[in-house]
Amino acid sequence: MVISMNYLDTLIPVLLAFSISVILCPVVIPFLKRLKFGQYVRDDGPQSHLKKAGTPTMGGLVIMISIVITSMFYLKDHSEILPVLFATVGFGLIGFLDDYIKVVMQRSLGLHAWQKFLLQCGITGVFAYYYLETLHYEPQMLIPFTGGLSGGCYWKMPVGMFIVFLFCVMVGTVNGTNFTDGLDGLASGVTLLVAVFFTVVAIGTGNTAAPVSSAVAGALMGFLVYNIYPARVFMGDTGSLALGGFVSSMAFILKMPLFIPIVGIIYLTEVLSVILQVGCYRLTKGKRIFRMAPIHHHFEQCGWSETKVVAVFSIVTALFCLIALAAL
Numbered sequence: 610m611v612i613s614m615n616y617l618d619t620l621i622p623v624l625l626a627f628s629i630s631v632i633l634c635p636v637v638i639p640f641l642k643r644l645k646f647g648q649y650v651r652d653d654g655p656q657s658h659l660k661k662a663g664t665p666t667m668g669g670l671v672i673m674i675s676i677v678i679t680s681m682f683y684l685k686d687h688s689e690i691l692p693v694l695f696a697t698v699g700f701g702l703i704g705f706l707d708d709y710i711k712v713v714m715q716r717s718l719g720l721h722a723w724q725k726f727l728l729q730c731g732i733t734g735v736f737a738y739y740y741l742e743t744l745h746y747e748p749q750m751l752i753p754f755t756g757g758l759s760g761g762c763y764w765k766m767p768v769g770m771f772i773v774f775l776f777c778v779m780v781g782t783v784n785g786t787n788f789t790d791g792l793d794g795l796a797s798g799v800t801l802l803v804a805v806f807f808t809v810v811a812i813g814t815g816n817t818a819a820p821v822s823s824a825v826a827g828a829l830m831g832f833l834v835y836n837i838y839p840a841r842v843f844m845g846d847t848g849s850l851a852l853g854g855f856v857s858s859m860a861f862i863l864k865m866p867l868f869i870p871i872v873g874i875i876y877l878t879e880v881l882s883v884i885l886q887v888g889c890y891r892l893t894k895g896k897r898i899f900r901m902a903p904i905h906h907h908f909e910q911c912g913w914s915e916t917k918v919v920a921v922f923s924i925v926t927a928l929f930c931l932i933a934l935a936a937l
Contacts, residue, residue: 692740694821695735
């Protein structure tokens with residue numbers, strides 16, 4: 610039996626990142642406990658979550674370390690890994706700073722919204738420059754359901770318009786992933802499926818970013834061993850922002866940002882639920898559309914168990930990833 614190098618370039622990063630992640634978690638979790646890096650749970654959230662207070666957070670460090678170590682073995686001959694790795698780590702460091710302020714400095718809201726936004730724009734700006742000036746990628750993207758990556762239609766945009774679009778997509782996706790991180794294993798499970806989708810596409814197209822996508826999938830599988838209900842560790846903003854950076858940057862490297870609303874349907878739904886809830890509350894002076902936002906909390910308030918919400922959202926993501934494959 611002959612296995613192509615493309616598949617070896619996928620399998621080895623998965624196994625390596627999984628091994629690092631699953632080995633690091635038992636080491637990092639007690640360390641986070643000793644430092645008292647415990648999760649802060651807001652009183653206005655679901656009452657069932659109050660028992661989670663004190664569970665070690667910032668576990669996203671494990672995910673980031675696993676991805677970085679694995680990707681380092683492939684950087685030399687895989688030029689498209691670097692911008693994806695930069696976005697993943699860059700946004701992850703913003704999340705780490707946010708978590709640090711919340712946990713260590715005891716400021717429950719972490720970074721101010723404007724501080725977080727400016728930092729996110731900074732990371733996005735560097736990625737945009739590298740994308741256009743170093744990789745010399747055209748400011749275009751594949752339109753779903755038009756014939757696939759080889760024969761499909763591409764939407765070519767003026768550079769200025771493309772940069773604005775890129776900023777909106779990256780910052781929006783990062784924050785959508787952040788909103789999704791509210792239940793044990795939710796953001797990890799959903800993003801694992803998205804990472805598998807991007808890995809399959811990268812292999813099929815020969816894109817050199819395939820190893821980093823595989824590394825993300827492996828790291829998340831290892832992390833989920835400790836993050837599924839009842840979670841022994843949370844990824845925190847460190848992990849959720851890093852994963853958002855990965856999803857958005859990988860989509861652009863594959864010229865598929867228009868596929869994010871499909872494979873990232875849960876991210877989109879979470880963001881929209883918050884926007885609608887806040888907008889309705891302000892316009893009607895107190896009325897709400899959902900019992901609680903983001904929407905995963907609404908389903909909890911409707912009587913769904915935490916594990917049921919995670920399972921259903923993961924199933925929806927898997928279904929939409931299949932739809933996205935059909936759109937190629």
